[in-house]
Amino acid sequence: MTLDELKPFYGSKHKKKRVGRGHGSGHGKTSCRGHKGQKARKSPDISPWFEGGQTPIIRRLPKRGFKNIFKIEYTVINIKDLAERFKENEIVDYESLQMKGLIKGKNKLIKILGDGEINIPLIVKVHAISRSAKEKIEKAGGKVELVKV
The missing domain is CATH 3.100.10.10 (Ribosomal Protein L15; Chain: K; domain 2)
Structure with a gap:
C-alpha cells in the first residue's frame, strides 16, 4: 500500500447540506428551519441555558449554605x-x-x-x-x- 492508495473509511465523509437551493432539492424555501419562530430567524442568539421564558432552574432551586471567601486553609x-x-x-x-x-x-x-x-x-x-x-x-x-x- 502506498500513500496515493489511502482513502477515508466508507461513510466517514459526508456531503455538506446545501440549503435554500429551490424546492427540488428538498431543502428549499425555509431552508430546513420550519415556519416562523425564534429559531427560524437569521441569527437566533439563544444561550444554551435559556428555557424559553420559563423561570430558569437556577432561580427555581432554593439557595443553600454559605461560602466564606476569606477562609484561610x-x-x-x-x-x-x-x-x-x-x-x-x-x-x-x-x-x-x-x-x-x-x-x-x-x-x-x-x-x-x-x-x-x-x-x-x-x-x-x-x-x-x-x-x-x-x-x-x-x-x-x-x-x-x-x-x-
Whole structure:
C-alpha cells in the first residue's frame, strides 16, 4: 500500500447540506428551519441555558449554605510527624517539609498541631502553630518562628 492508495473509511465523509437551493432539492424555501419562530430567524442568539421564558432552574432551586471567601486553609502537620522525620536542631520550614514528603503541592500554608510527643530540639518556621505544639517544641529545647504570609 502506498500513500496515493489511502482513502477515508466508507461513510466517514459526508456531503455538506446545501440549503435554500429551490424546492427540488428538498431543502428549499425555509431552508430546513420550519415556519416562523425564534429559531427560524437569521441569527437566533439563544444561550444554551435559556428555557424559553420559563423561570430558569437556577432561580427555581432554593439557595443553600454559605461560602466564606476569606477562609484561610492550612496544611496540618502534627508534632509526632516532625519527631519521626527530623533530627536534632534541624530547621523545619516549607522546603524541608516538602523534601520529607509531609506536604504536597505548591504555596501551601502550614500549621503545626500538638498531637503526639517530641523530645528533640527543632527550629520551626511555619505560618501558624497551636499553643500546645509551641509549648511542646519549646519544652524540648527548640524554637518557633512564625512566617508572614
